[in-house]
Amino acid sequence: MLETTRSRKELGERKVSPVMSKNSSQSLSDQLKPFVAPFRIDGSGEFHLKSHKTNEKGGLDKEKAEKIIEANRKRLSDFQEKLYAQDRWSLLLVFQGMDASGKDSAIKSVFDGVNPQGCEVHSFKQPSSRELDHDFLWRTAIALPERGRIGIFNRSHYEDCLVVRVHPEILAKAKIPPQLVTKNIWSERFEDISAFERHLARNGTVILKFFLNVSKEEQRQRFLDRLEEPAKNWKFSMADIAERALWAKYQAAYQEVIRHTSTKSAPWHVVPADHKWFARVVIGSAIVSALDRLDLKFPDVDKASLQEFKQVRTALLAEAQG
Ligand code: AMP
Ligand code: MG
Secondary structure, three states: OOOOOOOHHHHHHHOOOOOOOOOOOOOHHHHHHHHHHHHEEOOOOOOOHHHOOOOOOOOOOHHHHHHHHHHHHHHHHHHHHHHHHHOOOEEEEEEEEOOOOOHHHHHHHHOOOOOHHHEEEEEOOOOOHHHHOOOOOHHHHOOOOOOOOEEEEEOOHHHHHOHHHHOHHHHHHOOOOHHHOOOOHHHHHHHHHHHHHHHHHHOOEEEEEEEEEOOHHHHHHHHHHHHHOHHHHHHOOHHHHHHHOOHHHHHHHHHHHHHHHOOOOOOEEEEEOOOHHHHHHHHHHHHHHHHHHOOOOOOOOOHHHHHHHHHHHHHHHHHHHO
16 A cells, blocks of 8 residues: 655655555545544544554554655645745644653654744743733743744643643642632633634634653653663653652543544644654644645745846846946
């Protein structure tokens, strides 16, 4: 089914995708569908986190995956230029997942080679006192991508329904008037997040959300690596062990979030993340498929400007001879 024998050089020159099927009239989204559709949650069905495998490989091996990842990087880089030139749409990518699920390295890998001027990564940590002086959506709202830009959220407003839900003491310390904190707070937050995201979508922000779904065993292995490899020591935090002990609570909180905030205009992708290379195939494929559907083009230059360009060109050429 997959053609993977072409050399990289050939791929670059002929812009042929390694996942191109024999039917070349297939759209990019159709080609990449096997790596996106099974993992995309848009609210149209029931959602059970347990039915999603963490170790899925989508029929690929690492070598085939690398070719797709590389082809997607090139596509992403091309789309980004047009997105920027058009200055109409913006793209918001939300990354969530347990510690060591691979959020940082996936962002690094998928965006490798994309013009940094068109992208901005925001990492959301524990809120500052200034941030706590506002509603929970404020800090993400001020970090949203401008038109023509790609905004990458490494953790996001969803933490306020995840870590905050798992740790009621965080909510207790927040400065929300106590009579507004009721048992309905989570359903209210889901409703507000969905309305916020719908508003953004209606104004030209394409939103894709990724939950890096790693197994508890794979997290154990990755924590061990962090402890054993000096270059990875800095990534290890004792706090991560405390959160690991709350694994089941986090899984339940993630399931709730995905159940209640998956929509057609802001879908979640439950990304199998035990194999980092497969996670990168899914993430890259979802992003380029969404951009492909926008039918991005470089803006046309009007006739008057073209005429002017001609005159300027002639003048510049004359200058060199003078
Ligand atoms: P890291 O992503 O490893 O740098 O860790 C960032 C930490 O900040 C994680 O433990 C998050 O759970 C925490 N964090 C992010 N957003 C919030 C929030 N709204 N409230 C409390 N903790 C948060
Ligand atoms: Mg961490």
